[in-house]
Amino acid sequence: MNQMFVFIAINVLLVFISIPPIRRELPMNSAYGFRFPAAMKSEEAWYRINAFGGKVFAASSCLSILGLIGLRLIQVVEPLLYISMFAIPLVFSTILIMIYSNRQA
16 A cells, blocks of 8 residues: 555645646746647747646646545555556646647647
């Protein structure tokens, strides 16, 4: 069950690091943010794509947290389910953000 707490902590961290992009306070840079080619074309595109990405990541992280807590409440002990509840929302979010970014190009 320790992996559940690690996954929740990572999701909480992802929610917090999603706040600057959501608030459009993250200037274009090469280290932090959604650096897809379409986002790097202009500052306006950077802020739009990163705000969307931040919202999607924050929402998926919150859903993942709820799912992890739900697994704990129904006393699931299968580690693969905890890993899936952590990883699947993040993968889905990344794909959704990539699709959004490509449509903005």
